Amino acid sequence: MKIGIPKESETEKRVAMVPEVMPKLTKNGFEIVVEDGLGINAGFSNEDYKEKGASITNRNEVMSSEIILAIGVPENEKWNKGQTVVCLADPFRDAEIVKRLAAEGVNLCSMDMIPRRLSKAQAMDVNSSQDNLAGYKSVILGGQYSNKLFPMMMTSAGTVRPAKIIIMGAGVAGLQAIATAKRLGAVVYASDVRLAAKEQIESLGAKFIEVDGMEDFEDESGYAKPLTPEFIQKVNETVCKVAEDADVVITTARIFGRDAPITVPADAVKRMKRGAVIVDMNTDTGGNCELSERDKVVEKEGIVIVGVSNLPGTVANTASMLYANNVANFVTSLTKDGEFVLDMEDEILVGPSKESDFYVKGMGGVLVTTNGEIEKKQERLKGAIK
Numbered sequence: 001m002k003i004g005i006p007k008e009s010e011t012e013k014r015v016a017m018v019p020e021v022m023p024k025l026t027k028n029g030f031e032i033v034v035e036d037g038l039g040i041n042a043g044f045s046n047e048d049y050k051e052k053g054a055s056i057t058n059r060n061e062v063m064s065s066e067i068i069l070a071i072g073v074p075e076n077e078k079w080n081k082g083q084t085v086v087c088l089a090d091p092f093r094d095a096e097i098v099k100r101l102a103a104e105g106v107n108l109c110s111m112d113m114i115p116r117r118l119s120k121a122q123a124m125d126v127n128s129s130q131d132n133l134a135g136y137k138s139v140i141l142g143g144q145y146s147n148k149l150f151p152m153m154m155t156s157a158g159t160v161r162p163a164k165i166i167i168m169g170a171g172v173a174g175l176q177a178i179a180t181a182k183r184l185g186a187v188v189y190a191s192d193v194r195l196a197a198k199e200q201i202e203s204l205g206a207k208f209i210e211v212d213g214m215e216d217f218e219d220e221s222g223y224a225k226p227l228t229p230e231f232i233q234k235v236n237e238t239v240c241k242v243a244e245d246a247d248v249v250i251t252t253a254r255i256f257g258r259d260a261p262i263t264v265p266a267d268a269v270k271r272m273k274r275g276a277v278i279v280d281m282n283t284d285t286g287g288n289c290e291l292s293e294r295d296k297v298v299e300k301e302g303i304v305i306v307g308v309s310n311l312p313g314t315v316a317n318t319a320s321m322l323y324a325n326n327v328a329n330f331v332t333s334l335t336k337d338g339e340f341v342l343d344m345e346d347e348i349l350v351g352p353s354k355e356s357d358f359y360v361k362g363m364g365g366v367l368v369t370t371n372g373e374i375e376k377k378q379e380r381l382k383g384a385i386k
Contacts, residue, residue, distance in 0.1 A: 001340055003331075004065030005034040005054075006074050013041040013316035014323060016069040016087070021324040022052040025331060029338030031055075035062045042316040067340055069327055073097050073108075081105030082371065084340065086327055088112050088126065091368050092257030093285070098368055105372040107342060111326065112256075113366045114348065121348055124330040128172045129322040134311035135176030135252070138279045139165070141311075142248035143184065145277045145297065145304045151185025162187050166243045167206065168263050168288070169252035170197040173281060177250050178204045186248075191239045193231075211238045232261060240268035250279045251288035259286040266290045274302035284309035330366070342370065350375065 003025060005017045015038055017025075022032055032054045036046065046056045062068075063077055070087040079085075082105060089110035091098045101108045111126045122128075143150055146163065153160040163186045167177045170192035178201060181188045188206040192198070198208045211234055243249050243264075249272070253263050260282035269278070269291050280292040287293075291300045292307040299305070312319040333348065334340055344350060351364035367375050 001029070001067060001338070002031045002033060002065040003067045003069060004062035005032065005038055005069050006059055006062045007035045007038050008071050009075070011313075012071055012310070013313045014071050014320045015039050015042050015044070015316075016071055016320075016323060016327060018042070018320050018324045019044055019048040019052040019054075021321065021328050022049070022054060024325075024328040026053050028332055028335045030067075030331075030335075030340075033057050033062050033065060035059050039320070042320045044317075044320075067331070069331075071323065073101070079104040079106045083107065084109065084342070086111060086330065086366075089368065090257075093259075098374065102369040102372050102374055107370055108368040109330070109349070109366045110368050111330065111366055113364065113368065115351055115365055118347055118352065120333070124326050124333070124348065126323055126326045129326055130312040130319060131172040132176045133315055133319050133322070134281055135173035136180050137311045137314055138173070138250045138252075138281055139177050139180040139184065139248075141306050141308065142181075142250060142277050142279045145306055146248055147275045148247050150181065163247040164189070164245065166190070166209075166239065166246045166249045167252065168239055168250065169254075170194070170201050171252060171254070173254075174250075174252040175200060175204065177252065178206045181248075182206065189242055189246075191235070193235065209239050209242050211235050232263075236263060236265060236268065240264060240271070243268070244271050245273055246276055248277045248279065250281065252281050253288050254282050254285065260288050262288060262290050264289040264291075269303050269305075270301045272301075272303050275304075277304045277306065279306045279308075281311060283307040342367065 025032060034049050034054045034056060036056050050056060066083060068085040073087050073089050084107040086109045089097055089108060090112060091110050114121050114125050116125050148163045149160060150163045152162040165181045165186045165188050167174050167188060167190040170190050174190065178188055178190050182205045189209055190201045190206045191209040201208045251263050253261050255261060264278060278289050280287050280289045282288050283292050283294040289305055292305045294307055294309050297306050331340060334343060342349060347365060349365045349367040364375055
């Protein structure tokens with residue numbers, strides 16, 4: 001079978017496959033064709049791909065492959081019925097893509113739908129691999145735009161006190177941000193609506209910001225549940241009070257398939273000290289800070305607000321390598337005798353069964369459409385595209 005890797009949009013620097021990961025696929029019998037110039041923005045040349053056995057060709061030939069590996073859904077393409085595309089489709093938020101590919105008879109596998117609690121899915125969990133990098137880069141950006149150094153320093157000219165950093169949310173991205181900020185010498189405070197995160201936060205050396213009346217707002221899939229407006233306000237007030245004298249605030253709150261919740265309202269920004277920095281990690285889904293702007297660095301009320309929407313894309317070489325491993329592990333797990341087979345009994349594809357400890361109502365696996373049909377397991381998805 002032939003696997004095609006097309007170039008991404010102009011704004012996406014990551015690529016879906018890197019040369020060093022290709023042998024995972026070729027040794028399973030796949031032929032790989034990549035679009036001319038595929039990896040330039042991520043630091044990979046045509047020669048790098050050729051050395052690992054790929055053919056360099058034009059987009060039309062790449063897009064005629066039985067399997068397409070990509071970051072985003074390739075746009076403005078004419079698909080062949082029965083093709084499989086493996087990418088990050090964000091199907092709950094972009095129902096039009098699902099309807100379009102279903103109409104073309106394409107098998108759409110959206111890697112952001114990986115049932116992450118299944119042990120065999122963890123090597124394919126693109127959300128974790130990319131969020132980990134985003135958490136790291138958010139701290140680096142905070143340091144870049146801050147007017148303070150992070151660590152304490154004893155100098156002949158006086159003692160430099162460490163910076164105070166607030167991390168709002170302690171999922172994969174938040175925990176990496178905490179660890180990175182601590183390694184750089186900052187004093188770190190962190191919050192989360194999941195009580196289970198308290199121990200993780202404190203184990204990394206940060207101080208947990210507790211909110212009165214907190215319950216464990218974690219759903220069966222490991223994501224944070226939507227909160228009531230009343231509790232959101234209480235969380236905002238508590239955390240933003242701690243953040244008033246912070247040097248850097250990093251927001252990580254993301255609800256799968258929904259717009260990002262506002263965790264830093266405009267009035268909280270006004271109360272922060274002049275020169276502070278807010279790094280909003282979720283401007284691609286609306287933003288956590290009410291005053292942030294997608295893909296812009298703005299100054300409002302004397303506060304610098306960083307709104308880079310694709311943080312993993314700013315470290316494209318590393319992000320591409322991790323994503324390629326995730327995707328290669330997924331493809332090879334469904335390969336039998338050199339053929340990629342959509343096994344409708346596989347929990348990675350269709351989600352855990354009702355008898356499984358990991359079953360979540362309305363949440364299927366990565367397979368979103370099959371030969372023109374929207375997968376019946378995707379109850380939430382079917383509701384979203386009506």
